[in-house]
Every structure is written in structure tokens, then in C-alpha cells.
Amino acid sequence: MKRIATICLFEMKRTFKKKWAYVMMFAMPLLFTLIFGALFGSGSETKWRLALVDEDRTPFSEQVVKRLMTNEMVTFESVGEEQAKEMLAEQEVQGVVTIGKDVAEKFVSKQQAIHLQFLPGTTAAPLIEQQISRTIQGIDIYLAAAQVGSFYLQEDWESIFDKLTANVGRIHAWTEQGSISQQAGMTGISYSSAGFAIMFVMMMMLSMTGVLIEMRQTGIWSRLFLTPATRIEILAGYFLSFFLVGWIQFFLLIVLSSVLFGVEWGDPIGLLVLITSLLLCVVGLGIAIAGFVKTAEQQNAIGTLVIISTCMLGGVYWPISMVPDMMQKIANFVPQAWAMEGFTTLITEGGAVGDIMTSYFVLLGFAAVFLSIGLSRIRYV
Known part of the structure; x- marks a missing residue:
């Protein structure tokens, strides 16, 4: 357990030492929330x-x-x-x-x-x-x-x-x-807060899981397995660091959007359950992508394309109800759509844990698939 904690803390410190990480984690999602929230908000002239x-x-x-x-x-x-x-x-x-x-x-x-x-x-x-x-x-x-x-x-x-x-x-x-x-459904700022929190958490996790490729390229990865730490401890340490950074990012975005934009996120227990399942899914996706590419550049290019396209399909930028029926059916196969459904239930309907169980289990299903693929593709030498 001590080795897992050591690896986890080392990777988290390495991440938070990078100045661009704060831009990616907080500045960009808040900026996009402000822009898109004004565009689709209740006071928008585009209505x-x-x-x-x-x-x-x-x-x-x-x-x-x-x-x-x-x-x-x-x-x-x-x-x-x-x-x-x-x-x-x-x-x-x-x-x-x-x-x-x-x-x-x-x-x-x-x-x-x-x-x-x-x-x-x-x-x-x-x-x-x-x-x-x-x-x-x-x-x-x-x-x-x-x-x-x-x-x-x-x-x-x-x-x-x-x-x-x-x-x-x-x-x-x-x-x-x-x-x-009177408020009817999600306001533009609430919708954008949830959507862009999801998108930029995914972007951050993509960047963090890229460390697995960088370490493999520099030879650090193979040398790690010569240490007393086991494969399980090493993988668990990195996985825990990805998960905790994602949680810190999401938590602070919730606090900042509540303070700056007045967003009410709903039931805390429901948020805990939904965000946890979402982060498992996102980390799994990042590891899965890392397992299919050879360089960090390839991962960034392919991962960014996957994230942006699935965010479009999943209703991150605009409500799914605005797109044709065929696109709405396709949206059922991307995790962002289920995450947005869960956040909508918590924010607009005053839902609790029991009301988001479908989203929770679907996201866990995505996580199981992504993690199975990613872990099976990891090369240890």
C-alpha cells in the first residue's frame, strides 16, 4: 500500500507542477462554460x-x-x-x-x-x-x-x-x-457547466494517461518493473493518481461554477456516485487509447479527435434533443450522453442516487470495457 501511495503522490505532484495543467483543468472549462452558457442561456438573443x-x-x-x-x-x-x-x-x-x-x-x-x-x-x-x-x-x-x-x-x-x-x-x-x-429545465449556464466539466476532465485524463507512453519511450517503464514494486502496485499507483486528479478537478469546477455562475448541482451523494463512475470510465478510455498507440503525439491526436467527436454526439455542446433521431440513437453508445443525463436529473429534477442508477451502471459498463481493453494492451517492456 505504501508503494502505491508513493507512486500516486509522485505523479500527482508532477502533474500539479505544470502550469498548463491549471489552464486545462480550470481556466478553459470555465471560459467555455461562460461562452456557451451565454449562447444557449435563458437570456440569449439566439432563442x-x-x-x-x-x-x-x-x-x-x-x-x-x-x-x-x-x-x-x-x-x-x-x-x-x-x-x-x-x-x-x-x-x-x-x-x-x-x-x-x-x-x-x-x-x-x-x-x-x-x-x-x-x-x-x-x-x-x-x-x-x-x-x-x-x-x-x-x-x-x-x-x-x-x-x-x-x-x-x-x-x-x-x-x-x-x-x-x-x-x-x-x-x-x-x-x-x-x-x-421561471426556470424550466437546465439553464444554459448549468448545462454548459456540466458539459464542459466532462469534456475537460476527459482532456486532462488523456494527457495524464499519456505518461504511460512517455515512460515506455524513455525506458523508465521497464526499469520500474525491476524495483521491488509489483506490476499491480505500479498500475494501481498510476491509476489512483489519475482518478484523484480527476476528482480534484471536478470538485473544484463544481465549487467554482457554483460561486461564479450560481449553478446548483443537486444531491451531493448523487454527484459522488455519478462522478466516480464517470471518472472510472474516463480513466479507462485514456488507458485504452494509450494501449493502441506508440507515441504520445499519436495519443493526443487520436484521443482529442475521439473526445471532441463523442462530446458532440453525447450532448456536451448542445442538448441531444436538438439533433435528429438517428444521432440521438447513436448517442446511447457514448458515455458522455449518459453522464449528461445523470447531471440533468440531479440539477433540474432534484434527483437522488436512485434516480441516476441507469446512468451509473451504464458508465460502469463503459469503464469495465475500456479498462479491460486498456489493461490487456499494456506492454511492460
């Missing part, structure tokens, strides 16, 4: 503004409106039909969303219940349509549950639906009376 017309004016349509207004990428202004036409003609909004009459019956019969109209040449129209479609698709689940409940409870499905959706969503809207603004 789409749409007029919202509710022709139905029923409790069901009100739930549809609430569900629509939880979308942080779109600001809705609730107006009448004529005013919506005027706003669109004067380009005060980029489009109009109309909830038609008898919307509940149309939902039940799978007919088109919501109509969209955009300004000519609106390039973002397909993306806005996808956002709206995904935002309200949860209505179908509650509707199906209400219909099943109606059959068993001998009660109108409308009343059961009202009970089920009584606490669903918090409104983020621009109404006729003015702006009603």
Missing part, C-alpha cells in the same frame, strides 16, 4: 421567438401550452389569431404555433393537432418543428395513462389527465400581460 395561439381554450390545451413553454430554446408569446398574423407579417416573431380546436380528440385519434407557420426562408424551421414535437410528445404518455386509468377507475379520462399533469412543467413564457419567467 427563437414564436407566437402561440390557443383556439381550443380547454384544460387539455392548457397542458399542451405548459408543455410547450418548458422549452428553453423557444420563447412563446401567447396572443390571439389576428395579432399572431400581424406579428408574423411585421417579422416580430419567426413563426406561429396554433393549437386547433378539439385538440384532445385529435391527440386521441393521432390527427395533426398543432399547426406551425414560419416566415419565408426561415432556415431553422425544421429544427424548431423538431423541438416542438419533442417537447409535447410527453403528452401522449399522460394521455395513454389517463385512458387506461379511466377504464379501471370508471372516471372520465379528462379528469384523470388533469390529476396526472397537475404538477407537470413550470412555465417559461412571454404572455399578453408580460414576461412570466
Whole structure:
């Protein structure tokens, strides 16, 4: 145990003596968080503004409106039909969303219940349509549950639906009376804080695991195995140093983002469990990459490409809901997507350990695969 601790402390001291390490660990993620958080935050001018017309004016349509207004990428202004036409003609909004009459019956019969109209040449129209479609698709689940409940409870499905959706969503809207603004989901700064913490921890771990290649190139690696320390002790010492540095980086990023940006990360125990599984996965990935390359330069090039591309797929830069269905399915095969899902549950839904167990076990699965590959590829001479 003493030999493991000695190796671990030596590598940690070596890492923290490098000035660039502080830039990579703290300055860069905070800078990216600030930039992307402002870009996608609730106050961003890049948000789409749409007029919202509710022709139905029923409790069901009100739930549809609430569900629509939880979308942080779109600001809705609730107006009448004529005013919506005027706003669109004067380009005060980029489009109009109309909830038609008898919307509940149309939902039940799978007919088109919501109509969209955009300004000519609106390039973002397909993306806005996808956002709206995904935002309200949860209505179908509650509707199906209400219909099943109606059959068993001998009660109108409308009343059961009202009970089920009584606490669903918090409104983020621009109404006729003015702006009603409450948090609904992850803010831009919270999302970016989680995303870029993941990305730059991965970058740091990639750099740290590169020491295995450098030592092999300089001959230090083979000489280490001539010492009284066993292979297991040497590997455990380095693995522990990678893991602890990752934890220090993540912990300080959580503290700094809380102080500087007011991010509330949620349940501490949940964070402990999620970050631990994520770090095991990240260290495993770094060791796996190190096992397939011959030089530190190759590892940096290949590792950076892998990390950036999987971060894009995994929803680090932007919400996964913004990308096409095929990309969302592919995202299930990258660890960042599961980590972001876990952080979203903790930050926005007040989740606890039990709510993130899927993300936890999936990340452990990734860690087991990466570590198995990496350890099997390590060359000791």
C-alpha cells in the first residue's frame, strides 16, 4: 500500500507542477462554460421567438401550452389569431404555433393537432418543428395513462389527465400581460457547466494517461518493473493518481461554477456516485487509447479527435434533443450522453442516487470495457 501511495503522490505532484495543467483543468472549462452558457442561456438573443395561439381554450390545451413553454430554446408569446398574423407579417416573431380546436380528440385519434407557420426562408424551421414535437410528445404518455386509468377507475379520462399533469412543467413564457419567467429545465449556464466539466476532465485524463507512453519511450517503464514494486502496485499507483486528479478537478469546477455562475448541482451523494463512475470510465478510455498507440503525439491526436467527436454526439455542446433521431440513437453508445443525463436529473429534477442508477451502471459498463481493453494492451517492456 505504501508503494502505491508513493507512486500516486509522485505523479500527482508532477502533474500539479505544470502550469498548463491549471489552464486545462480550470481556466478553459470555465471560459467555455461562460461562452456557451451565454449562447444557449435563458437570456440569449439566439432563442427563437414564436407566437402561440390557443383556439381550443380547454384544460387539455392548457397542458399542451405548459408543455410547450418548458422549452428553453423557444420563447412563446401567447396572443390571439389576428395579432399572431400581424406579428408574423411585421417579422416580430419567426413563426406561429396554433393549437386547433378539439385538440384532445385529435391527440386521441393521432390527427395533426398543432399547426406551425414560419416566415419565408426561415432556415431553422425544421429544427424548431423538431423541438416542438419533442417537447409535447410527453403528452401522449399522460394521455395513454389517463385512458387506461379511466377504464379501471370508471372516471372520465379528462379528469384523470388533469390529476396526472397537475404538477407537470413550470412555465417559461412571454404572455399578453408580460414576461412570466421561471426556470424550466437546465439553464444554459448549468448545462454548459456540466458539459464542459466532462469534456475537460476527459482532456486532462488523456494527457495524464499519456505518461504511460512517455515512460515506455524513455525506458523508465521497464526499469520500474525491476524495483521491488509489483506490476499491480505500479498500475494501481498510476491509476489512483489519475482518478484523484480527476476528482480534484471536478470538485473544484463544481465549487467554482457554483460561486461564479450560481449553478446548483443537486444531491451531493448523487454527484459522488455519478462522478466516480464517470471518472472510472474516463480513466479507462485514456488507458485504452494509450494501449493502441506508440507515441504520445499519436495519443493526443487520436484521443482529442475521439473526445471532441463523442462530446458532440453525447450532448456536451448542445442538448441531444436538438439533433435528429438517428444521432440521438447513436448517442446511447457514448458515455458522455449518459453522464449528461445523470447531471440533468440531479440539477433540474432534484434527483437522488436512485434516480441516476441507469446512468451509473451504464458508465460502469463503459469503464469495465475500456479498462479491460486498456489493461490487456499494456506492454511492460
